[in-house]
Amino acid sequence: MTGAAGTTNRFGPLRFVLSFGVVSMLADVVYEGARAITGPYLATLGASAVMVGFITGAGEAVALVLRLASGPLADRTRKYWPLTIAGYTLTIVTVPLLSLAGALWQASVLIIAERFGKAVRTPARDTMLSHAGSSIGHGRAFAAHEALDRSGALVGPLLVGLMVAVSGYQLGFAVLAIPGALALVAVLLLRRAVPVPERFDPDGPDAGPRTSGTTAGLAGPRPPRHRLPAGFWWYSGFTAVSMFGFSTFGVISYHLEVQGVLPAALIPVTYAASMGAAALAALASGALYDRIGLRGLLIALPLTAAVPFFSFSTSPGLVWTGAVVWGAALGIHGSTLRAAVADLVPAARRATGYGIFTAIYGTGWLAGATIIGALYAVSLPGLITFIVATQLAALLAFLPLLRRPAVPARP
Template sequence: MVLQKGSALSFVILLGVVSLCADATYEGARSLTGVYLGVLGASGTVVGLVAGLGEFIGYGLRLVVGYVSDRTRAYWRITTLGYAINTIAVPLMALAHRWEVLASLMIAERTGKAIRTPPRDVLLSYGASQVGRGFGFGLHEAMDQIGAVAGPLIVAGVFALTQHYQSSFAVLALPAVIGLIVLLIAQQRYPEPREFETVLPDLNTKRLPRLFWIYLLAVACLGAGYVDFPLIAFHLQQGESLQTGQIPLLYAFGMGVDAVAALLFGYLLDHIGIMALILAVLLSVGFAPLVFLSSAVIWGMVLWGIGMGAQESIVRAIVANLVPPERRGSAYGIFSTGYGLAWFLGSLLMGVLYDHSLGLLVLASVVLQLLGLPLLWWIKQGMRHPA
């Protein structure tokens, strides 16, 4: 029996609450991990390597997780396992007194996210099929970023009161546990979300379509050209342009822009298609010059947040529009692996360039992002004429 649109929206909102709590947990931690790595003696290259390696391992694991999800259809159980790992890894950062230990926990947190993301995105795609995929994924990302704003604010408040990194990480156990509880409630209330899918695309389910692979290459260019916030935080600390306690606030601001951008571009995706992503790239490509080469850091973070909002919402929604439901878990796994590899190589490159030349870092960031635009235009034409 096909479930009603209202139930689908409730399902999307429940998943959004789970992600809100999860983001409050790990984004709160990430707002300080770059700074804390520097305090514990890590260099800019190490910060870039750790950030990139965590993403690469996490995204690479999604290839296996996506395949297993499709084979077993155990989307709920695998999603729960991933969130449970996050629940454990982040609070343990309070016990890290060496950068190697902190780096290991950062990678563990990324691993938990890798395990939960492909099956979670499949579940979300089912509910979003009834409310509009752009809107559904955009709403989910907006709620996601409410947590991403709240987490750094909590961390900033605790750090301001205690001046202790350990207390700032330990307080994040609360949203982690709440999120896991809501996830279990959602699983009990909607045990078969596949019933939300009412219209199945007429695609060959034996292989992924060519446009999917072109799209993966395009988004890989975008990911390689983006700078993760730990390196931005490291830069701001080294330049002493902001006090340590202000950096989480800046991150919270970027996440707030991310939330608004996700809703806006999600709406645009449902109305103008992939042009919404092209527009987001054109806006966000200028973040690196503003963050690294000027005093207009706030405006740089506005553009950075726009790009992140698009990459975390409509980028995933477009995948669901390109592949059939039976291959969606594998598609998300493959997509995440390719994107993660590009993010890792890009993060490593940005870390190395940071230690040598800010100008070259900015140039690499801008050029790599612009390389994705012709491919996105190609996909736009292909989706219009899908022969």
């Protein structure tokens, strides 16, 4: 793991993944803490259920669709670290500013700007993680990262819930500046420890000796332009159909607020429960993926279909159950879906693959979140029927993928 002067990786692949998990954990305290109260906060600013669904869905779409540009940019420049750091910085700055938003349009701009930061950083970050995963297993790498990531998403809502109980939503957003500053310091230190993660991957674009006198991450020939395989496109379509029926937590928390199912300070705690379930589900599904491949993804479909039966209830007990089910489905989406892309796409085009993949299912999520918000306003049975139907359609789209090898090939 040595090369040109000043470009030595001081961490091994597993330590790199775990350290990146700590960075993401701190960042998740920030933006997942904020997302835990986004729906109720927008409601206090006059937003309707449809508007909450659209704003939160638009934010997710920005975080996903704009990766069509940031993914190829990362592959073309190989500036994985600068893009990652810039994306984290944008998120860390915008979230605390929500404490100063006094109008719906201001809050909406900041929510979408925070998601833009995620669009900038994620293809580059996931590509670096995928290089480490080539040595330790993609399922294991993404599961470990996601589990740490979601542990921050558990702490963040609890912290915000406490602040809301003490002084209201403004303090809930403002306190997130502290973990944000820690996240920025952590990612800068990790950049110094592992300047060239590509070297973890024996088939990566930066594997092997490098020419001297060049900048870290830019040495060597440009990555070859491999065509993305047909299996990748079909897989992306399957995930888009599945996400079409996956509600954002903004709509769920809006329901809890306007129906008075739970006190305002407890709503972030349900999100924390979701994140705990997501962390456990990520570890389990990642290990399952490394053993049986894409078949391990099937469990996400019935979990998603079950969400509306619990989460849109007026029974507190069912709502808490729904939080766990929703979180478990999210954990699978966040870890194993990403791991599969690393096995479907050539290493030199991986950031592009991640950008395209998340853009496709992000578009599905935006459309679905808006429809779910609209259905919530007019017909709860219609909402349930819509979600169940999308998961049945996703199952049909998944069947051709079963012809792929049961276990992903390893280098």
